[in-house]
Amino acid sequence: MRLDLSLAARSVLRQRRRSLFGLFAVAFGVAALMIAAGFFEFNYDSMREGVIRSRLGHIQAVKRGYLESGASDPFKYIIPETSEDRLLLQSAPYVTVVAPRLSFNGLISKGESTIAFLGEGVDPVPEAKASSFVPIVEGRNLAGPDVSEVILGRGLAENLGAKVGDKVVLLATSARGAVNAVEVTVSGMFISSSKAYDDFALRLPLGTAQALLRTEGVHSWLMVLEHTDRTEYVLKKTEPKIKSSEIDLVPWYEAPMADFYNKTVELFSSQVGILRVLVAIIIVLSISNTLMNNVRERTGEIGTCMALGDTRRTVLRRFIVEGAVVGFFGGIAGIVLGLVLGGVVSYYGIPMPPPPGMTIGYTARIFITPRIVFDAMLLAVVTAFLAGIFPAWKASRMVITDAIRHGR
Amino acid sequence: MTIVVLEHITKEYRLGEHMVRALDDVTLSIESGVFLAIAGPSGSGKSTLLNIIGCIDTASSGRISVAGHDVSGQTPDQLASLRARTIGFVFQTFNLLPVLTAAENVEYPLLQMQELDKEDRKERVQEMLELVQLGKFAKHRPNQLSGGQRQRVAIARALVTRPELVLADEPTANLDHKTGEGILALMRDINRKLKTTFIFSTHDKKVIDSADRLVGIEDGTIRLLGVRKEGQWAITNLSRKGPAQPAKKSQSEEESNA
Numbered sequence: 001m002r003l004d005l006s007l008a009a010r011s012v013l014r015q016r017r018r019s020l021f022g023l024f025a026v027a028f029g030v031a032a033l034m035i036a037a038g039f040f041e042f043n044y045d046s047m048r049e050g051v052i053r054s055r056l057g058h059i060q061a062v063k064r065g066y067l068e069s070g071a072s073d074p075f076k077y078i079i080p081e082t083s084e085d086r087l088l089l090q091s092a093p094y095v096t097v098v099a100p101r102l103s104f105n106g107l108i109s110k111g112e113s114t115i116a117f118l119g120e121g122v123d124p125v126p127e128a129k130a131s132s133f134v135p136i137v138e139g140r141n142l143a144g145p146d147v148s149e150v151i152l153g154r155g156l157a158e159n160l161g162a163k164v165g166d167k168v169v170l171l172a173t174s175a176r177g178a179v180n181a182v183e184v185t186v187s188g189m190f191i192s193s194s195k196a197y198d199d200f201a202l203r204l205p206l207g208t209a210q211a212l213l214r215t216e217g218v219h220s221w222l223m224v225l226e227h228t229d230r231t232e233y234v235l236k237k238t239e240p241k242i243k244s245s246e247i248d249l250v251p252w253y254e255a256p257m258a259d260f261y262n263k264t265v266e267l268f269s270s271q272v273g274i275l276r277v278l279v280a281i282i283i284v285l286s287i288s289n290t291l292m293n294n295v296r297e298r299t300g301e302i303g304t305c306m307a308l309g310d311t312r313r314t315v316l317r318r319f320i321v322e323g324a325v326v327g328f329f330g331g332i333a334g335i336v337l338g339l340v341l342g343g344v345v346s347y348y349g350i351p352m353p354p355p356p357g358m359t360i361g362y363t364a365r366i367f368i369t370p371r372i373v374f375d376a377m378l379l380a381v382v383t384a385f386l387a388g389i390f391p392a393w394k395a396s397r398m399v400i401t402d403a404i405r406h407g408r
Numbered sequence: 409m410t411i412v413v414l415e416h417i418t419k420e421y422r423l424g425e426h427m428v429r430a431l432d433d434v435t436l437s438i439e440s441g442v443f444l445a446i447a448g449p450s451g452s453g454k455s456t457l458l459n460i461i462g463c464i465d466t467a468s469s470g471r472i473s474v475a476g477h478d479v480s481g482q483t484p485d486q487l488a489s490l491r492a493r494t495i496g497f498v499f500q501t502f503n504l505l506p507v508l509t510a511a512e513n514v515e516y517p518l519l520q521m522q523e524l525d526k527e528d529r530k531e532r533v534q535e536m537l538e539l540v541q542l543g544k545f546a547k548h549r550p551n552q553l554s555g556g557q558r559q560r561v562a563i564a565r566a567l568v569t570r571p572e573l574v575l576a577d578e579p580t581a582n583l584d585h586k587t588g589e590g591i592l593a594l595m596r597d598i599n600r601k602l603k604t605t606f607i608f609s610t611h612d613k614k615v616i617d618s619a620d621r622l623v624g625i626e627d628g629t630i631r632l633l634g635v636r637k638e639g640q641w642a643i644t645n646l647s648r649k650g651p652a653q654p655a656k657k658s659q660s661e662e663e664s665n666a
Contacts, residue, residue, distance in 0.1 A: 003519060010507035304503040307464050308517050308565075309492025311485050400464040404499065 008322040011294065012329075018290055023330040025286030026384065029279035030334025030376045031341055034368055036275050037375070038342050039350075040268045042367035047261055048228065048252075050193030053133035056252045057099070057222030058231045059238075061089060064248045066219060067256055074104055075175045078217035081206070085242050086221050092238045094230040099126035100218040102209050106172030108202065110162050117156060118200045119170070121209025121218070130224045139164035139188030146207035149187040154359070155199030157189050164188060170204070174214040182212045195359050228252075276379060283330075283380060284387040287323050291391035295319060302395050303403025312396040319392030320385060327384020331377045338376065342366035411573055411605050412438040412461055417470035419456050419628075430456040431467070432628040438607065438621075440572070443599045445619035446609045453628040454609040455577055461607060462495055462575045463487045475572045492520050496566030498576035498608075502558040504550040504565075511537065511546035514564045521569070536564035540594060556587035563594065567604065576608035580615055592618045 012019045052058055062070075066077040080086075081100050090098045102121035107114050122131075124142040142149050150170070152162060162168055166186045174180045184204060191198050210216060225234055231251050239249050252258055295302070302315055349363035419431040430453045438444060438461075446454045459465035460472060463479050464487075472479050475494045479487065491497075496517075504513045511533050518529045537543050540560035550558055559579060566574050576595070580588030596618055599606050608615075616622060622634030622641070634643045 007507065014507055300501075300503065301505055304497075304499070304505070305516075306488065307462070307491060307497050309488050309520055311488045313485075314520075401459050404464075404503070 004318055004321045005325070007318060008325045011298075011322055012325055015290075015294060015297075018293060019326060022286050022290035022326045023333060026283050026327055026330025026380050027334035027337050029282040030331050030380050031338035033272075033275060033279045033379065034335065034338030034372055034376050035342055035345070035366055037272050037372045038338075038366035038368040039364060040272055041369055041372060042365050044261075044265050044268070045367055046362065047193070047264060050133050051258065051261055052228065052252050053224065054131055054192040054194075055197070056255050056257055057130060058225045058228060058252055059223040059235055060250045060252075060255065061085070061221040061223070061242075061247050062219060062250060063246050066248075067250060070103070070219065074219065075213075075215070077219060078175075078215055079219070079221075079244075079247060081210075081216065081218050083244070085244050085247060088241055088243075089221060089223055089238055092223075092234055094226045094234055096224045096226055097126045097129040099123060099130040099222045099224070100206060101127075101220050101222060102206060102213070102215070102218045103220075104172055104209070104213055106170055108156070108160060109169045109171070110160050110166060113160055115156070115159055116200065117170070117202050118197075119172070119209065120201070120203045121206040121213075122203050123206045127203075130222050134190050134192045136188045136190050139186070141188055142203070142205050143187065145205050147205055148182070148184045148208060150184040150202050150204045151188045151190055152186055153198035153201040154189045154191050155195060156202060157186070159199065162186050170202075170212060172212055174212070176214060180212055180214065182208065184208065191359055198359065276375075280379060280383045283327065283383040287326055287384050287387035288391055290326060291319060291323050291388055292394070294322065295391045295395045299398065299403045299406040302398055303400050303406065306398070306400045307404060315398075316392045316396040319395050320388040323388025323392070324381060324385045327380045327382075327387075330384070331380030334380060335373055335377060338373075339368060342368050409440045410437045411440040411475055412436070412607075413471075413473040414461070415471040417457075417460060417467045417472065419453075419460065419465070420468045430628055431460070434470075434628070434630055436623065436630065438605070440605055441599070441603045442605055442607075442621045443596060443619050444605075444607045444621040444623065445616045446607065446623045446625060447611060447616050448609075448625040448631075449611060452625045454625050456628075457623075457625065458575055458577055458607065458609050461573075462497060463491050492517060493569060494572050496569065496571040496574040496604075498559070498562050498566050498574060498579045500578040500581045502550070502555070502562050502582070504558055504561055506550050508549075509546065510542060510548050510550070510553065510561045513550070513561055514568050517565060517569050532568055533564075536568045537561075539567070539598070540564045554587075555583050556590060559583060559587075559591050560594065563591070563598070567598065567602070570602075571604065573605045573607065576606065578609055578611075580610070580612065585614075588612075588615070 063077040063079050070077045086098060089095065100123055104119050106117060106119060108117045123145055128141060136151065137154060142151060150168065160168070164186055167183055168186060169181055169183050171179060171181045206218070223234070225231060235249055235251050242249065253262065306315065346365035349365055352362050352364045354361045414434055414436045417431055417434040418429065420427050420429050434457065446457060448454045456465065460467050461474065463474060474490065477490055479490065482490070505516065508516065514533045514536050515529055518524055518532060534543070537546055540563055542557060542560050542564065545553060545557060550561070553561065580591055583591060592615060595606055598604060610616060620636045622632070623630060624632035624634070631647045632643055632645050634641045
């Protein structure tokens, strides 16, 4: 095997220009694949973080069944605003914040116009940390847990014709079934990663929301972690320790709202799959071309080696190893190229238009994970290996006497 | 003792539309330890004969035995193994592997012999390079060597497996006269010292004169056989009387001990 590698390396070096061409084709393909996968990875990442850090949190603690049927009977799924369990969650490792939320819907009126809304009572201090992806675009955030203020999604504010400083009236059905109303001042407007949400959403201080609904409790405690990767670990650590038998911990990826993210990843992943096939074709074509030329050029040598007693299998192996060597070094070069290009592109950023369902554009970067590097390398080596099979087989089937005479 | 036995060997191959008969019912046996020249004009079939003896080509019909092995009907792998262990090759165009050094070229056939470790191989390679007087050129690549030196490396490579038989196809054709004589003298020397059988093809009269056995071939049949004793050739002419008769119709009776 060492001899095979040494012979292959020397043969590759012998035809510098041809080998370089093959090498570049592999490197280019690998780099292109890395950039594309890195671009998608960045988008997945932003999208995932956008959903988590605006609406889902990493893990939600809710009463069992709330996420499935809470909308039809919200008061059935009230949990206490604070309890032993919430303190336990707060003290778990990697937890940045635990923020309570009370969700409800109702009608918002300003002057003549009245429209429906989706409301969330939030504790402004922890919520500011939990909703880091919900920027206030006008005015300011809620001042405290009991003030008579509200922040509106920008779409909702536009539909209502409300501006910062306006007074609006919120109408909602209370826990006892009566209709209740509260007058609040619009302190600011926010946007999130979803336009559909911004068109209906408003947030008000938890105390004010509880007063409106005449309840003491909340619907969920949102756990936000230092890093999304820790979700499963934290879930595993905390789940068995929860005392209340009614409370479920739901990670972000199982929440019904993550469906959009999961489907998008699936869709884009299949696009990366197509790209991978294209790159594989580039690699197969260039390496088999390089090897076919090498086989043709070294016909005399192949004949000589076989006359000296090399079996067909030995000849086959030699050329396959040669292809794999080109693939391996091409892959390495491609990874370096991909990392450098990815760095340059990320430094400048790619200005992107607003994606469907969003109101603002963003700057895309290339986010290359170890997994992407590993996949690209694997693709290069495996396809180079496969590309070598046919030329190597041709070499091994040569008629010795014809091969020796070749080129004389 | 005979090392090569050919019985009624015929070799035909297709050239475009025509079937060409390169060898026509050749029967020959070769003694061990001889220094034998196969002579004939180009196209006479001498290379084909050499290739068949070397087991790199197969006969269309007939029986061949090399170094005690009946090679008719053996698989390519079996033949490869036989070549690796019992036959050495020297080519007209040297055919060294350009990416390997002289020493590595000589070592190459030994790599298939599992029973030899690195030390054994190194020792044998050095011994062979000394034998062909190239001890100082072990690290040179073929393109850094002259034609004569390359052919010496090729001879070392052919001998390193300690084969019973070395086949050389026009070994001096690509060398100038003086260098060619040196190569022949070297081969003759090895033939005497190691008792290795040498069979080489040539169409050069001077080369024939260094041999001790001669097989003359023309149009695919053996025309004359020669044995040299005390510097004098004893020639047996096997040619048919009457030159008008086509060669391929000749009923061969060319058996003899060359």
